[in-house]
Amino acid sequence: MNLSFGNIVRNRRGLILSRSLVLMVAIIVFTQMINTVFFASELRGEAQIADSLLTLRFTVVVAIPFVLYMVFLQARADLAVEYFRKLSRTDPLTGLFNRRAFIDLLQEGRVTREGLGDSASLMVLDIDHFKRVNDTYGHEAGDAVLIQMADLFRANLRPDDIIGRLGGEEFAIALNRSSARECWHVAQRLRHEVERHVFRHEDIEMKLTISIGATHVGKDGDLSDAMQEADMLAYKSKREGRNRISYGSDRVDIPFAV
Numbered sequence: 001m002n003l004s005f006g007n008i009v010r011n012r013r014g015l016i017l018s019r020s021l022v023l024m025v026a027i028i029v030f031t032q033m034i035n036t037v038f039f040a041s042e043l044r045g046e047a048q049i050a051d052s053l054l055t056l057r058f059t060v061v062v063a064i065p066f067v068l069y070m071v072f073l074q075a076r077a078d079l080a081v082e083y084f085r086k087l088s089r090t091d092p093l094t095g096l097f098n099r100r101a102f103i104d105l106l107q108e109g110r111v112t113r114e115g116l117g118d119s120a121s122l123m124v125l126d127i128d129h130f131k132r133v134n135d136t137y138g139h140e141a142g143d144a145v146l147i148q149m150a151d152l153f154r155a156n157l158r159p160d161d162i163i164g165r166l167g168g169e170e171f172a173i174a175l176n177r178s179s180a181r182e183c184w185h186v187a188q189r190l191r192h193e194v195e196r197h198v199f200r201h202e203d204i205e206m207k208l209t210i211s212i213g214a215t216h217v218g219k220d221g222d223l224s225d226a227m228q229e230a231d232m233l234a235y236k237s238k239r240e241g242r243n244r245i246s247y248g249s250d251r252v253d254i255p256f257a258v
Contacts, residue, residue, distance in 0.1 A: 091165040093143060094150035102164030102172055106223040121175040121183030122226050123214045124234040125190065128242040130169035137204050144201035145208065156193055180216035187214045187245045195243065211237035215248040
């Protein structure tokens with residue numbers, strides 16, 4: 001909307017601009033506007049517009065494909081917002097949830113509401129002697145191990161289970177609708193899969209193990225408290241020899257360390 005038009009109707013430019021889209025829709029036939037936007041054609045026509053003294057004036061109206069450009073810019077902005085939102089929640093190395101995103105899911109209660117059903121199980125998994133990998137083979141080898149470890153976890157879990165990298169060599173998993181015994185079996189499977197897997201970087205082959213802390217929480221349980229418990233249990237597994245699982249002893253009648 002140009003300034004000459006503003007002089008005709010004696011209105012503030014900002015107000016005219018804010019009403020411009022409404023005015024255009026009111027004075028231009030809708031199908032002609034579709035032509036303008038989608039076929040990049042220019043539309044010219046006449047319209048009667050009342051000035052501030054309510055005198056009708058004839059004016060020439062010109063519509064150009066500016067709307068299409070604005071839609072394009074908005075689409076790009078939406079994509080950028082989504083990209084940075086995902087970036088803020090994702091570990092850039094493994095593609096898993098980062099610590100902040102994983103903890104937020106638990107603290108907000110979104111885990112149980114959005115898929116974990118009436119009960120959930122939580123695990124914290126720590127790579128044994130990971131510092132030795134970095135010191136012996138370098139950080140690129142360490143990064144390769146973390147990426148392969150994340151892929152191994154994905155391959156052995158269901159799509160709706162939640163996996164996060166808490167930092168360093170520490171991972172966390174929230175199991176969807178799982179009983180305490182199911183959690184135990186999943187933890188055992190992951191431990192065995194890691195133990196028999198050969199991690200590779202260039203011409204280097206590495207054998208590794210993990211220590212796991214696992215706990216189960218019912219419908220009314222606190223997921224944040226359960227997360228802290230799983231973390232302490234993972235350290236318990238490390239203290240007691242590594243390559244084992246420690247389970248919340250008050251939760252289920254199963255072996256507590258393997």
